[in-house]
Amino acid sequence: MRPDTxxxxxxIPQEIVRETVQRKEEVEPKRDAALETMAKELGELKQMVIDAVTTVKNQSIPSTSAAATSRTPSMSEQTTTGKMDKNMGKLQLFNAIKRYLNPSMVALLRMEMFGGMDREWKEDEKEFAVELYNLGINVYEFMRDEWRFRLPPEKMVKEWAEGM
Structure with a gap:
């Protein structure tokens, strides 16, 4: 008996305690490995975007001396460069990169490149945000605050999670 009541x-029987601890020990390494893999992929993706945007910015700002000496390329030079234009826009860059990414990374890339808080969120972006939220509020806040990902507000994500 408890003294206050x-x-x-x-x-709780020892078997139930052991089973619960064993299940937790089996699940945690898998979850930790998945989080580490996702964090690594996100870091690589963010670095790719930063590199690509930096390259595009550097190429789109011509210096005055380079502009004075520039010439139009001949037809043979234009065909050798192929499809890749040096002055790609954001949309072209996004379409070129997204082929190499899984759907979750495509959603994250779209949020990073075109994200704004006052826009309509696409379905895959909602699903990605809900997945992060379901991993834990601390994971969601870490991605948003520490890595500065453009994620929807927590209130929206919570509503989406309840609706799914």
């Missing part, structure tokens, strides 16, 4: 203390 007349109710008896409930005793």
């Amino acid at each position: 007349t109710e008896p203390i409930e005793v």
Whole structure:
């Protein structure tokens, strides 16, 4: 009996405690490995975007001396460069990169490149945000605050999670 009440203390059988601890020990390494893999992929993706945007910015700002000496390329030079234009826009850059990414990374890339808080969120972006939220509020806040990902507000994500 507990001293502050007349109710008896409930005793949990040792088998149930062992099973619960064992299940937790089996799940945690898998979850940790998945989080580490996702964090690594996100870091690589963010670096790719930063590199690509930096390259595009550097190429789109011509210096005055380079502009004075520039000439139009001949037809043979234009065909050798192929499809890749040096002055790609954001949309062209996004379309070129997204082929190499899985759907979750495409959603994250779209949020990073075109994200704004006052826009309509696409379905895959909602699903990605809900997945992060379901991993834990601390994971969601870490991605948003520490890595500065452009994620929807927590209130929106919570509503989406309840609706799914």
